[in-house]
Amino acid sequence: MRASGLISASIITLGAQRALQSVKARPTLDARTLARFVDPLPVPVIARAAGFHPSPVDPNIKLPIYRVEMREFDIRLHRDLKPTRQWGYAASVPGPTFETRSGEPLMVDWVNSLPGKHFLPIDHTLHGAERGNPEVRAVVHLHGGKTPPQSDGYPESWIVPGQSTLSYYPNHQDPAMLWYHDHAMGINRLNIFAGLVGAFIIRDEIEASLNLPKGKYEIPLIVYDRMFDRESQLYYPVSANPASPWIPEFFGDAILVNGKVFPYLEVEPCKYRFRILNGANSRFFHLSLANCQSFYQIGTDTGLLPSPLELRNLMLAPAERADLIVDFAGHAGENIALKSDTFDVMQFRVARGKTTDNSSLPVKLRPFQKIGESESMKTRMLALIEQNDLAGNPIMMLLNGTRWSMPVTEKAVLNTVEIWNLINITDDAHPIHLHLVRFQILDRRRFDLFAYRSARILRYTGPAIPPEPSESGWKDTVRANPGMVTRIIMRFEGYTGRYVWHCHMLEHEDNEMMRPYEVVASIREASNDAVAAPAQEWCVNGQLKTLGER
Ligand code: C2O
Ligand code: CU
Ligand code: CU
Numbered sequence: 001m002r003a004s005g006l007i008s009a010s011i012i013t014l015g016a017q018r019a020l021q022s023v024k025a026r027p028t029l030d031a032r033t034l035a036r037f038v039d040p041l042p043v044p045v046i047a048r049a050a051g052f053h054p055s056p057v058d059p060n061i062k063l064p065i066y067r068v069e070m071r072e073f074d075i076r077l078h079r080d081l082k083p084t085r086q087w088g089y090a091a092s093v094p095g096p097t098f099e100t101r102s103g104e105p106l107m108v109d110w111v112n113s114l115p116g117k118h119f120l121p122i123d124h125t126l127h128g129a130e131r132g133n134p135e136v137r138a139v140v141h142l143h144g145g146k147t148p149p150q151s152d153g154y155p156e157s158w159i160v161p162g163q164s165t166l167s168y169y170p171n172h173q174d175p176a177m178l179w180y181h182d183h184a185m186g187i188n189r190l191n192i193f194a195g196l197v198g199a200f201i202i203r204d205e206i207e208a209s210l211n212l213p214k215g216k217y218e219i220p221l222i223v224y225d226r227m228f229d230r231e232s233q234l235y236y237p238v239s240a241n242p243a244s245p246w247i248p249e250f251f252g253d254a255i256l257v258n259g260k261v262f263p264y265l266e267v268e269p270c271k272y273r274f275r276i277l278n279g280a281n282s283r284f285f286h287l288s289l290a291n292c293q294s295f296y297q298i299g300t301d302t303g304l305l306p307s308p309l310e311l312r313n314l315m316l317a318p319a320e321r322a323d324l325i326v327d328f329a330g331h332a333g334e335n336i337a338l339k340s341d342t343f344d345v346m347q348f349r350v351a352r353g354k355t356t357d358n359s360s361l362p363v364k365l366r367p368f369q370k371i372g373e374s375e376s377m378k379t380r381m382l383a384l385i386e387q388n389d390l391a392g393n394p395i396m397m398l399l400n401g402t403r404w405s406m407p408v409t410e411k412a413v414l415n416t417v418e419i420w421n422l423i424n425i426t427d428d429a430h431p432i433h434l435h436l437v438r439f440q441i442l443d444r445r446r447f448d449l450f451a452y453r454s455a456r457i458l459r460y461t462g463p464a465i466p467p468e469p470s471e472s473g474w475k476d477t478v479r480a481n482p483g484m485v486t487r488i489i490m491r492f493e494g495y496t497g498r499y500v501w502h503c504h505m506l507e508h509e510d511n512e513m514m515r516p517y518e519v520v521a522s523i524r525e526a527s528n529d530a531v532a533a534p535a536q537e538w539c540v541n542g543q544l545k546t547l548g549e550r
Contacts, residue, residue, distance in 0.1 A: 028235050029081075029228040031254035037264040037337075037347040038079045041257055043219055044199065047096035053107050056168050063168075068095065069111040070138055070196060078254075078261035082232035087114055087194035093259045094222045094279075095180070095198030100171050102204040110140045111164040120190040120236045123246040126511055127404050128185025134160045137184040138191060141435070142169055142200055143319060144178035144302050144476045149497030152435055155185040155514070172494075173438075174303040174366075174474070175207045177220060177275040177321055185404075189250070189281055189506035193236055195259075197222060197279050206366065207304065213325065213359040218273040219265070223316075223345060224280040225252035226261075248394045249282035249428075249507050257346045264347040269332040270357035273298075274324045278316040281506040284429070287345065288313040289326070290337035296361060299323030300473035302438040304366040309469050317431035319477040319504035322470070325361050368473060371440055371489045375417040380410060381458070384480055384503070384513075386426040397426075397503060397513035410501070410517035411526040412492040419489050422480040423458065425449060430508065432486075433477040435499040436519065439490035441467035441478055447485055458485070477504055492519045 049064035071091040074083035089095025100106055114136050124131045137160055141153030151167040159165055178200040182191035199220045212218070227250075229235040238245035254261045278285050289295065289312075296308040301321050314322055326348075328336075333352045338345040387396040402409060412418055419442065422432055446462035471478070480486040502514030520526050 027230050029230055029232070031228065031252070031261070034078055034080060034254065034261055036262045036344050037335075039260045039263045041219075041221075041263040041265040041346060042259055044092065044094045044097045044222075044258060047090075047098045049106070050109075053166075055105065056107075063105050063107050065107045065109060066098070067109045067111065069113045071113050072115050075259075077232075077256065077259065081228065081261070084228070084232050084234060085119060086234070087191065087196055089180075089196060089198050093195035093197070094220075095196075097198065097220060098180070098200040100169075100200075100202055102175055102202050103170075103172050105168065105170045105172075108140075108167050108169070109164055110138075110159075110167060112136075112138045112159045112161050114138065114161050116161055118187070118190065120194060120234070121238045121245040122187055122190065123244050123510075125244045126186040126246060128155065129187050129510075133186075136161055137187065138196065139165070139183050140167065140180055140196075141183040142167075142178055142180045143433070144176060144321075144438075145169060145171075145200070146173045146436060146494045148495045149499060152499060153183045154498065155183050155188070155500060158184040171202055173202065175202045175204045176299065176302045176304075176474070177201050177277065177323065178302075179222075179277050179279070179319075179321070181279075186510055189510045190236065192279075192506055193226070193234065193250070193281060197224075199275070199277065201275070210362050210365060211358075211360045212298070213271045213273040217271065217359060218275070220275045220277065221257050221346075222259075222277045222279045223255065223257050223285055224278070225250075225283045226254050226256055227252035228254060246511055247507060248397075248511075249505060251283055255340065255343065255345050262344055262346060264335075264349055266349045266351065267328050268351050268355040269328045269330070269353070270355045271325055271327045271329070271359050271361065273359075274326060275321065276316065276324060277321045278318050280318050282318060284318070285316045285340040285345070286313060287316065288339055289348075290339055291331070291334065293326075293331070293336070295327075296325040297322055297470055298325055298361075298365055300471060301476045303368075303474035305473045306366060306368040307364055308361055311470060314470055315468075315479075317429065317477065317479045317504070318506070319431055319433055320475075320479075327361075329355075329357060371417055371491060373419065373442065373489065375491075376419045376489060377413065377416040379419045379421065381421050381423060382410075383423040384426055384430050384432075386428070396511055397430075397508040399502070399513055399515045402515060403512050404514055404516070408498070408516050408518050410515070411520050412517065413523055413526050414492055414496050414519050414521055417489060417491045419487055422478070422486040422488070423447070423452070424480045424482050424484055424486065425452060427482050428505075429482060430480045430513070431477050431504040432480050432488075432501065433504045434490070434501040434517075436494055437490045437492055438474045438476055439478070439488040440473075441471055441475060442487040442489050443467070444481055444484045444486045446483060449483055460485070495519065496521050
């Protein structure tokens with residue numbers, strides 16, 4: 001149980017234990033033996049446009065175009081490791097950071113220049129990864145982006161080495177740190193594990209007028225865990241079944257920030273803005289500073305909070321982001337570790353002396369309007385399900401009992417509001433993500449699992465618990481806690497077309513915990529959306545309701 005202590009939330013320990021049981025013994029490097037804080041934190045370079053390209057919506061308008069090649073390369077991830085093979089955008093992990101402004105579109109030519117063979121264990125029994133499909137496939141998704149469907153990175157729109165795709169990102173949305181990552185069907189967890197991630201920052205005038213820390217005082221922190229073998233190579237564990245090496249979750253003992261293991265950052269005694277992303281496959285991070293100092297959260301996944309929130313610790317599930325202000329004033333000369341529970345993540349080394357801090361932390365950041373529940377046109381009941389084998393090992397994760405390849409069951413009408421009830425009957429917390437839209441969390445509520453399992457009766461057994469302050473803003477990923485119904489509300493704005501929603505634990509997503517959904521132009525087109533839905537009648541607290549009724 002070497003890695004168990006690293007698991008931050010008790011809610012995920014069950015899954016972790018199972019993952020460890022299924023790990024086949026193979027010599028791995030014990031990351032506890034790696035020296036802490038010996039490598040400086042790298043900051044990804046800012047992506048630079050290669051030229052201009054006619055806009056797909058108006059050829060008279062020329063948009064900046066970027067060209068990003070996915071490449072294999074070797075780099076030292078820690079002073080005492082040998083160079084590690086990785087796959088990265090522009091041969092770096094994380095890839096270059098995109099910087100743009102709200103409403104300023106850009107285009108990216110994504111080029112797959114990866115080798116023809118994968119270096120991580122593909123499970124050919126998973127949908128999309130069947131033998132006969134090319135081993136190396138890649139498709140880029142801009143997570144949190146309000147992107148037209150053709151450019152959203154549909155999991156089946158992958159390209160093979162030697163091919164490229166041109167994507168168009170309108171960026172017509174509020175400022176936030178989005179991220180781009182691979183989304184190839186059935187091997188997503190391996191491609192991201194190999195290094196295909198990067199940050200994408202959208203800004204605007206209003207945010208600039210807030211005078212938040214900027215320039216060298218604003219740094220993205222992309223945090224994830226990995227495991228290494230004795231040769232310093234990335235090690236992705238396999239199950240005991242050679243025909244199906246998939247494991248239900250990955251938890252590693254080495255924590256990397258911006259691609260280095262346990263790095264340090266030299267800071268001045270003043271305010272910094274850290275834009276943190278949990279880029280892990282499955283691990284939840286529960287972050288705090290070792291000196292117990294507080295910090296301020298100013299933004300969630302997809303936007304600024306109405307006002308700063310003082311925190312001493314912060315939970316981030318895979319794919320969740322937090323925009324933080326940390327003030328090192330008064331800590332000159334201190335070394336402060338960033339921890340996830342008792343485990344080291346990185347270290348801040350605060351310089352001695354004094355710095356004049358010209359940045360501010362305003363009391364008001366950005367107005368935030370709650371979407372009223374009365375605006376909702378449709379309520380969906382969506383169960384999160386885990387299928388186990390006879391020994392109790394998970395073999396598949398499902399959304400509403402449907403597999404990826406089944407007909408679309410969620411069709412939302414453009415510009416309408418819906419409420420989704422995520423009914424989690426599994427033992428794990430699942431970070432659920434929707435493409436295209438941003439949402440708000442309404443509440444979470446315990447329910448009677450037995451009544452649900454045996455008779456599909458949804459009986460609440462506790463009060464509705466409002467979201468935590470740190471998630472009371474715009475979100476694109478929500479923790480659906482075990483044994484609870486998590487309700488989210490969103491307006492389907494932007495584009496019609498096909499998108500996906502899924503669990504962002506990448507092992508789950510790769511094994512059926514992902515579904516297509518559609519945004520359609522009219523009610524008529526949406527009306528056949530219950531055809532394949534397994535449950536159309538529900539009993540909520542003794543009242544029989546049909547699917548779609550509030
Ligand atoms: Cu981070 Cu389907 O995405
Ligand atoms: Cu996404
Ligand atoms: Cu999951």
